[in-house]
Amino acid sequence: MPIRHDRKVSILDVMGPVMVGPSSSHTAGTARLGRVAREILDEDPLEVHFFLHPPLAATYRGHGSDFALVGGAIGLNVDDPRIPEAIRIAEQMEVKVEFAEEDLGEVHPNTVRVETRGPTREVEIVGSSIGGGVIEVFKINGFQTRFKGDSPTLLLFYRDRPGMIAEVATLIAEEGINIASLYCSRKQRGKDAFMQVDVDSPLSKAALQRICSLTDVADARYLDRIP
């Protein structure tokens, strides 16, 4: 019997999204991956580099994935009719865009690494478009994670120390918000660490501010559901 991955996909994910054609893996999913990078960057990019896993590199152009990736990376939604014009729009915005092939290892065929740089920060993500517009981001700025973009999420970059998870969880609980899932990883004990907190309802700006001002937090980012 094949191993079930028990990936819980909602009815609206299956019967959707509403998107610009022609391929949910290659247009919608890739646009959402680009969009994840844009949302984490949280400012207009100056440069975006896409490193495509070989199977995706072989097929991306015919499916308009180049338009979709760029469209997402400059902040367009998957159903934005301007997606076919995304590369031109990026040129007008004077965003430097580059595509290259890169073997990303034992991953889904449609996997891409995105490096994007804005005026004040840089972001790197690695993620797969697994079909039907559904995505799985498994690396953010070098940290292992599991981000699907299907719920509001808090991303936290901090210095690893005892009590950090409890403090963050307390601040979120004080908002009356339920944590759906929590994922932590770190590069080394006591060094750079990362926390992804998926929550059931939106987090207020004030709460984010409070989390940001915790000792040892380097950066915090709040992302809504990725459309």
Next chain:
Amino acid sequence: MIESFKHLEELAKDHDLADVFLETDAEEHGVPAEDILEALRKRRQVMRDCIVRGKNGGESMGKLVGSEARLLNEAFLKGQTFLDPLTVKAEIYALSVMGENSRMGVIVAAPTAGAGGIVPGMLMALEEERHIDPEKTVRALVVAGGIGSIIALSANISGAAGGCQNEVGVASSMGAAGVAYMMGGTTRNSIQAAALALKNTLGLVCDPVGGLVEVPCVKRNALFAVHGLTAAQLALAGVESVIPMDEIVEAMVRIGRALPRGLRETAEGGLATTDTGRAIAQRLKDEANRRRAERAAERERMAQERKATGG
């Protein structure tokens, strides 16, 4: 969570199938049932708009398709088609949606864009031909989506993961369940319709010419919309699959894994590597290179201009 089709059948035996899906999905994903219905009403309208626009045809991005919906629609309007109107409309509508998709138009991925013509083709044709309340179609979209979400517990819904069976096969399976529901079938009828449709698409490979969602995808959607309708017809008459739906899904996953890489959306096998397929791929590549060179030249020209005016 609905664990399997067996579980679904127990759960929804004496209940409305759409209600069961709405209830469990709302619980699982935190989206209220009414919000799911409202989103699907909008998506039904996107499907409808797509069909209206797409009927007139138009050239695709890769220029390999474009006239299919228009040709069949014209023949239908002139009374020159021989199949019954429901079947012909299912084909026209599936072709219309896929035509729009191939022109980078706005569509509903159902469950994917490449298989996005099948569910609207079947459901919208049925709604029109049998004068079914559009709200019932919306609930059939819930059923179709719910069926897909159970399949997705085991399978990646993409041609790259398991070939076309994972896209067109799943779409016709979802659509067949939706049609059985719209025609007043039981939960068992819907699951059997899904099973019959999926079973008979197993092994279908994904070998798109030039890597585009055009050949064979566009016409295949029309043919598999009809396939789904016939599966629903069999199921409603009480014909049942010997192999249970859960096991069919398992078989699909195993077959998908066994498919060589060249037949999983890479355009490195099957139709894509026929003489004609290769010639088309070469032409597309040449055109893309030419366009890139033109864009580079245009950028260069603009940079020169800026320098001239700026200096």
